[in-house]
Amino acid sequence: GIQVEQSPPDLILQEGANSTLRCNFSDSVNNLQWFHQNPWGQLINLFYIPSGTKQNGRLSATTVATERYSLLYISSSQTTDSGVYFCAGGGSNYKLTFGKGTLLTVNP
Amino acid sequence: NAGVMQNPRHLVRRRGQEARLRCSPMKGHSHVYWYRQLPEEGLKFMVYLQKENIIDESGMPKERFSAEFPKEGPSILRIQQVVRGDSAAYFCASSPPAGTFSPLHFGNGTRLTVT
Numbered sequence: 551g552i553q554v555e556q557s558p559p560d561l562i563l564q565e566g567a568n569s570t571l572r573c574n575f576s577d578s579v580n581n582l583q584w585f586h587q588n589p590w591g592q593l594i595n596l597f598y599i600p601s602g603t604k605q606n607g608r609l610s611a612t613t614v615a616t617e618r619y620s621l622l623y624i625s626s627s628q629t630t631d632s633g634v635y636f637c638a639g640g641g642s643n644y645k646l647t648f649g650k651g652t653l654l655t656v657n658p
Numbered sequence: 659n660a661g662v663m664q665n666p667r668h669l670v671r672r673r674g675q676e677a678r679l680r681c682s683p684m685k686g687h688s689h690v691y692w693y694r695q696l697p698e699e700g701l702k703f704m705v706y707l708q709k710e711n712i713i714d715e716s717g718m719p720k721e722r723f724s725a726e727f728p729k730e731g732p733s734i735l736r737i738q739q740v741v742r743g744d745s746a747a748y749f750c751a752s753s754p755p756a757g758t759f760s761p762l763h764f765g766n767g768t769r770l771t772v773t
Contacts, residue, residue: 554700591769593764595761595764636701638700643759643760644706644762646703648702649700650700
């Protein structure tokens with residue numbers, strides 16, 4: 551099956567800093583999504599982005615499908631951005647393989 | 659519009675008991691997906707159901723686990739004779755009938771603790 555590698559595994563930032571999270575896939579995927587799991591365990595879908603670039607407020611994501619990777623950019627980070635960021639991909643509309651996540655801590 | 663609803667939010671069971679987890683999809687959605695998150699790990703696909711039909715259960719453990727999505731009522735994930743290794747967060751997502759590629763939106767999950 552598809553392998554998903556996320557980096558870095560942990561990241562500590564000061565409020566206001568910018569960051570880039572990376573996700574590499576072992577094979578091509580038709581379905582690629584980014585999620586944020588907050589400290590209360592809720593999973594929030596950030597982006598559905600099998601290719602190209604999307605932006606939503608301070609967050610943006612870029613997927614280069616031909617090179618099998620995706621990047622999540624967080625600008626002007628806030629303490630509420632803390633949590634685990636997961637990327638997930640697959641060939642179907644429902645069966646996603648998740649990475650192990652990046653644990654982000656934003657300090658005030 | 660209410661999102662995907664899961665209950666209970668937390669469930670504690672002793673080893674050997676049964677656990678029943680419920681998932682009500684978003685209004686108008688007839689496809690349900692169950693994922694499991696073990697401690698310190700990402701989510702893993704378990705099963706994909708349509709109303710009265712299991713489409714893909716390739717991620718379900720072969721024994722003790724079953725899932726259903728009846729014509730009326732929520733989808734149920736049932737774990738018989740629970741063991742400590744079943745302790746995890748179980749998440750459910752739903753989608754419309756078209757089943758096209760779209761963002762997956764999960765419920766808040768059920769955190770199962772087996773003592």
